Amino acid sequence: xxxxxVFVCHCGSNIAATVxxxxxxxxxxxxxxxxxxxxYQYMCSEAGQAKIAEAVHEKNLTGVVVCSCSPRMHEATFxxxxxxxxxxxxxxxxxxxxxxxSWIHKDMEEATKKAVxxxxxxxxxxxxxxxxxxxxSRVTKRALVIGGGIAGIQTALDIADAGxxxxxxxxxxxxxxxMSQLDKTFPTLDCSACxxxxxxxxxxxxxxxxxxxxxxxxxxxxxxxxxxxxxxKKARHVDMDKCTGCGVCQEKCPSKKAPSEFNRGLNxxxxxxxPFAQAIPNVPVIDCDNCIKFKTGKCGIxxxxxxxxxxxxxxxxxxxxxxxxxxVVATGFDTINLEKYDEYAYSQSPDVITSLELERVMxxxxxxxxxxxxxxxxxxxxxxxxxxxxxSRCSDDRGKSYCSKICCMYTAxxxxxxxxxxxxxxxxxxxxxxxTPGKNFxxxxxxAVEQYGVNYIKGQVxxxxxxxxxxxxxQASDLLDNQQILKEADMVVLATAIEPNPDVRKxxxxxxxxxxxxxxxxxxxxxxxxxxSPTAGIFLSGVCQGPKDIPETVAQAGAAAVKAVGxxxxxxxxxxxxxxHADELLCNGCSTCENVCPYGAITYEEKEVNDHxxxxxxxIANVNNALCQGCGACTVACPSGAMDLKGFxxxxxxxxxxxxxx
Amino acid sequence: xxxxxxxxxxxxxxxxxxxxSYAGADLAGSSRLGYPAxxxxxxxxxxxxxxxxxxxxxxxKGADGVIMCGCHPGDCHYSTGNYYARRRMTLLxxxxxxxxxxxxxTRVEWVxxxxxxxxxxxxxxxxxxxxxxxxxxxxxxxxxxx
Numbered sequence: 001x002x003x004x005x006v007f008v009c010h011c012g013s014n015i016a017a018t019v020x021x022x023x024x025x026x027x028x029x030x031x032x033x034x035x036x037x038x039x040y041q042y043m044c045s046e047a048g049q050a051k052i053a054e055a056v057h058e059k060n061l062t063g064v065v066v067c068s069c070s071p072r073m074h075e076a077t078f079x080x081x082x083x084x085x086x087x088x089x090x091x092x093x094x095x096x097x098x099x100x101x102s103w104i105h106k107d108m109e110e111a112t113k114k115a116v117x118x119x120x121x122x123x124x125x126x127x128x129x130x131x132x133x134x135x136x137s138r139v140t141k142r143a144l145v146i147g148g149g150i151a152g153i154q155t156a157l158d159i160a161d162a163g164x165x166x167x168x169x170x171x172x173x174x175x176x177x178x179m180s181q182l183d184k185t186f187p188t189l190d191c192s193a194c195x196x197x198x199x200x201x202x203x204x205x206x207x208x209x210x211x212x213x214x215x216x217x218x219x220x221x222x223x224x225x226x227x228x229x230x231x232x233k234k235a236r237h238v239d240m241d242k243c244t245g246c247g248v249c250q251e252k253c254p255s256k257k258a259p260s261e262f263n264r265g266l267n268x269x270x271x272x273x274x275p276f277a278q279a280i281p282n283v284p285v286i287d288c289d290n291c292i293k294f295k296t297g298k299c300g301i302x303x304x305x306x307x308x309x310x311x312x313x314x315x316x317x318x319x320x321x322x323x324x325x326x327x328v329v330a331t332g333f334d335t336i337n338l339e340k341y342d343e344y345a346y347s348q349s350p351d352v353i354t355s356l357e358l359e360r361v362m363x364x365x366x367x368x369x370x371x372x373x374x375x376x377x378x379x380x381x382x383x384x385x386x387x388x389x390x391x392s393r394c395s396d397d398r399g400k401s402y403c404s405k406i407c408c409m410y411t412a413x414x415x416x417x418x419x420x421x422x423x424x425x426x427x428x429x430x431x432x433x434x435x436t437p438g439k440n441f442x443x444x445x446x447x448a449v450e451q452y453g454v455n456y457i458k459g460q461v462x463x464x465x466x467x468x469x470x471x472x473x474x475q476a477s478d479l480l481d482n483q484q485i486l487k488e489a490d491m492v493v494l495a496t497a498i499e500p501n502p503d504v505r506k507x508x509x510x511x512x513x514x515x516x517x518x519x520x521x522x523x524x525x526x527x528x529x530x531x532x533s534p535t536a537g538i539f540l541s542g543v544c545q546g547p548k549d550i551p552e553t554v555a556q557a558g559a560a561a562v563k564a565v566g567x568x569x570x571x572x573x574x575x576x577x578x579x580x581h582a583d584e585l586l587c588n589g590c591s592t593c594e595n596v597c598p599y600g601a602i603t604y605e606e607k608e609v610n611d612h613x614x615x616x617x618x619x620i621a622n623v624n625n626a627l628c629q630g631c632g633a634c635t636v637a638c639p640s641g642a643m644d645l646k647g648f649x650x651x652x653x654x655x656x657x658x659x660x661x662x
Numbered sequence: 663x664x665x666x667x668x669x670x671x672x673x674x675x676x677x678x679x680x681x682x683s684y685a686g687a688d689l690a691g692s693s694r695l696g697y698p699a700x701x702x703x704x705x706x707x708x709x710x711x712x713x714x715x716x717x718x719x720x721x722x723k724g725a726d727g728v729i730m731c732g733c734h735p736g737d738c739h740y741s742t743g744n745y746y747a748r749r750r751m752t753l754l755x756x757x758x759x760x761x762x763x764x765x766x767x768t769r770v771e772w773v774x775x776x777x778x779x780x781x782x783x784x785x786x787x788x789x790x791x792x793x794x795x796x797x798x799x800x801x802x803x804x805x806x807x808x
Contacts, residue, residue: 070684070688070691071705072680072684072685072688073688096688096703096705098691099687099688099690099691099692100687100688100691100703101699103691103692103694104690104691104694104695104696104697104782105696105699106696107699110699111699113699114699114702117702118702121702121704508737509736509737512737512738512739512740512741514681514682514733514737514739514774514775514776515737515774516774516775516776516777517774517776517777522774522775522776534681534685534739534775535681535739578707596742596746598740598741598742598743629740630707631707631708631710631711631739631740631743632706632707632708632710632711632743633708633710633711633740633742633743633746635711635713636710636711636712636713636714636746636750637746645707645711648706648707648711650713650715650716653704653706653711653713653716654715654716654719656704657675657704657716657719657720657723657725658719658723660673660675660702660704660720660725661673661675661720661723661724661725662723
């Protein structure tokens, strides 16, 4: 028989305001096995933990139930407290009477009744708990960063500087990401490339960093400390070792009709290309869909002009298999598709562009060589209109419910830059709210209004109508003056909502990392573990976790790197002791469990067993504790009921069911 | 002697996987999204840990409804657990329906860690359904009834 202590937490008034905690403690004493029960203001405090230790010693407790917040919050805290008091940490169970009770119920009597039942279920479980021992597993001292934008580059640099090997896998032909497409950055108006490219070069030159561009993660197996990852290196059709990056192939390529991804499709590029001049690596790739040689078999000009003989039309995709201890996801974002926002005439007029396209237009290396001009006729605009919140803060399913966070600031930046360079251009911004939380952000926005005379109008744009003379008629409402506005503009810029990179869903599934309804990766705790995924060994860097600007991305990248380094610095990890095990007298060697195990943790062995005095050799399931992750699939699949899960055994769960239905 | 008429308060057991739905329930809690106190949650590592036996046991012991929540298909922490759970529960629920435990008393729902609202909505709906179905007597062990 266990000797159980029950500790009921007030959590200040979080629990005590709706649950009669003294009553829960009183009722606990009537439960089988309970020899001690008390309530206290904050069980998680040092004094609260000391109470547990004291009771363990004085009453010789063999089990502990803490009625408090979610086990996802403080289970580890209380287990450690019990361990310090000399108890096996797995003899502690939590009854969640805060998130699952006091916070969602208002009636004190009802909530108290429920809290008592939850306490009973936990006591019933602890009565059947057995001491468990953690195993150990190795840590591969190498990290993988998925995504080579500023988030991925910074994470990789920080991990590498701490002395660990890092691999970056980037899908596109060059690292750099979205930041490489930006012209200037707010709120200091630094040139984006000037601050990014040194980092790219540093990453490429770092002896601890290996960069796989034009590559994708294909398969992930294993678990924290020992991930095995297949990386597909897509065929570049250019030999990375031979290519000197002279660029002659791109000049001579006769197929120059492919839309440039880097310039957001605003101009064309050759079929053999590097995305931009500062690309790293400076080795082109052949886009087979647009290459004449691949389409018709006749051409081969690039191979003829290449002095280094680097062109290789026969090159095939290559699969690399590498082992990693930690994985950082830094897959970034893209702007949403605007097909559902036809009222802004984005598909009808080339003079309606997204803000990211405007970045390219304003950039010296962009399609207009940095001259602000209409993409339809190349004329300089006189009237520019910016429309905010296109697809952000949207209440219907056309757009996103969240605020994209960066648009208010980059629009102020665009407006300011345009007014600075072209003082005769009028700039009007239609906004719902201007949101500028951030260091020096509001000052920046006010400068745009006060110093640069940007015309901000609170109101939404209903429609943009292309006129026969090439102008754009903007129909809007002014909410402050309560009037309708009709405004002629030469160019309209849409502050398009951002969304996580579409590939992130596939990657999250491979990593078994959870994802929210907007496809942002979920953090382990919204406040306290913002750069970790709930899946151990997976870390989050940059916009894949939620909208953020560059300084926040860089800060989070560093945080993710430190978390990854903290993991890599360990020689061994303690493994979850809640693993499956087979009762050798019940196991009939049918292999059902082996087939359902997602980790290949179950093997069979011929073993001599003593079945009620009869000794015979039987084929019996054997669980490898280092591989078993404790999901329990095998326990239910087992037709003879031989498989059970430590910590969540059949008897324990049934005891909980019984306690709840009592 | 008058017979006291007792108000019907259903017993509802919710099995929630540790990684998605239990966290979703926590989020419902921290967001103060209420649902009736009749729902009691049991934490399991994965929806695939829910043995049909547990559900039969609950009904036998007087539960009026059993709901099982797991990660969305494709998002299982253990890759494939919820697929097994889905298949098992489809079979079990149709068997239960056949022997008289109506389909409305059993439910499988996928709730992610970010879906506090969905968790609360699901529980409200489910409890309402159980109220409309009334007490479950079919599998009940009468000795367990008070």
